[in-house]
Amino acid sequence: QNELHANLHQDVMLNLLDIHEIKGDINKMERTAHESLNEARQVGEIKNEILFAERDAYALILLNRMDEAENLLISSVEKCDDQMVGTLAILYADLGMLYANRYEYDKCLVNYNLSWRTASTKGIKEAEILCLLNLANLHRSLGNYEKAMDYIQRGLEILIDAEDVRRSVQLQYSIANIDYEIWNVETAKGLLTE
Numbered sequence: 001q002n003e004l005h006a007n008l009h010q011d012v013m014l015n016l017l018d019i020h021e022i023k024g025d026i027n028k029m030e031r032t033a034h035e036s037l038n039e040a041r042q043v044g045e046i047k048n049e050i051l052f053a054e055r056d057a058y059a060l061i062l063l064n065r066m067d068e069a070e071n072l073l074i075s076s077v078e079k080c081d082d083q084m085v086g087t088l089a090i091l092y093a094d095l096g097m098l099y100a101n102r103y104e105y106d107k108c109l110v111n112y113n114l115s116w117r118t119a120s121t122k123g124i125k126e127a128e129i130l131c132l133l134n135l136a137n138l139h140r141s142l143g144n145y146e147k148a149m150d151y152i153q154r155g156l157e158i159l160i161d162a163e164d165v166r167r168s169v170q171l172q173y174s175i176a177n178i179d180y181e182i183w184n185v186e187t188a189k190g191l192l193t194e
Helices: 002-023 026-043 046-062 066-079 082-101 105-121 125-141 145-162 165-181 185-193
Strands: none
Touching: 002 026, 002 046, 026 046, 046 066, 046 082, 066 082, 082 105, 082 125, 105 125, 125 145, 125 165, 145 165, 165 185
């Protein structure tokens, strides 16, 4: 019963953090994540510690407290084991986002690629598609439109089996944005209409 209670408490707190993020109350998200992280450290639950550290680091990125976020994410990556592949993919993606915000594009690419490979190796389709979308958005912002399109096409190929309409629309929207930026307006209009 205590284990069930602990798992339920963890799930409630993680969902509460998501609600704070959705509502845009990032300061409250960070405070709650930090408190939950400290509780997990006191109990000695590595899995919970890593999950709350990821949420805390994500909030810190949104608050532009990059050094603190980077330290949390790197220490969390080092603590992950083979059972936490999905979480590891998320940690690498967060590091990629952090480095993109710092304009450290080489480090950003390394971490986005690590995230993608980690998700791909274990067949975590949702995480893999998000990684490909992150890579596409990064290359698009750098003006590497062909590379961005390649990543989006890979994502669409994965979605053929998944039948995930939301992600499919998200990827097609990304293609339309690229077409619009390279003045392929008619193609962009067709994709947006679809």
